[in-house]
Amino acid sequence: MICLPVVEDNVEEAIKTAKKYLEIADIVEFRVDMLKEVSEEDIAEFAKYPSIITVRPEWEGGYWRGSDEERLNLIKKAIECNAKFVDIELREEKNREIVKFRDEIGSKTKIIISYHDFEKTPSKEVLDDIVKKALSIGDIAKFATMANNKEDVLNILEVINKYSGKIIGIGMGENGKLTRILGVYFGSILTFASYKGKSSAPGQVDIETLKEIWKLMNLK
Ligand SMILES: O=C1C[C@@](O)(C(=O)O)C[C@@H](O)[C@@H]1O
DSSP states (O other): OEEEEEOOSSHHHHHHHHHHHTTTSSEEEEEGGGOSSOOHHHHHHHTTSSEEEEOOBGGGTOOBOSOHHHHHHHHHHHHHTTOSEEEEETTOTTHHHHHHHHHHHTOOOEEEEEEEESSOOOOHHHHHHHHHHHHHHSSEEEEEEEOOSHHHHHHHHHHHHHTTTSEEEEEESGGGHHHHHHTTTTTBSOEEEEBTTBOSSTTOEEHHHHHHHHHHTTOO
8 A cells, every 4th residue: 555645734735645645555544733723624635535644743753743632633533433443553542542532432543662763773673662552553654764774774674574464564764765775675564655755754755666666576
């Protein structure tokens, strides 16, 4: 699956972009933290599309400037509206509460527990512990770490392979591109791509280029 992140700063453009992206991608990610303004009604609209709803806090590399309470309420609204996925950080102390809320209301939303490191990729052992902990809380473990060398790439692909089908694993940066191309082959549920230079993280491969490579390698 290929996910295109929607990085617009207003809801009207975000929905327009999502519709355009869904003509070429399997799913979109609404980066709600990048919107100047957002309401629960907007979240209800986003949830109608095959999407990941993400409200990334500044302490995890995002742009959310509202309160924690508001942030978690928006995520809960997405869950109430049966969004396909929501993304909550492993470092979010209330992540278990959010999963409990989903279970209590019987929502169909799948919960991604995510971990980011914009400087480095931890050792394979540490990555494995992160994934294990994330899977003990939510439905899908996601990590996006800066890949600085070949060993990082190999470790990322090995951890993806070990947790195939329950993981989204990403190496960020130029060195990480191989993980964005091969990750799905090793069992990552999806990969994030860019669209005509629009991206939400370093190293995202343009979606048309990615599709060409996958076609060449019979990966899709
Ligand atoms: O966590 C991730 C992965 C990502 O950081 C990437 O490296 O493609 C892009 C983010 O938008 C998304 O929420």
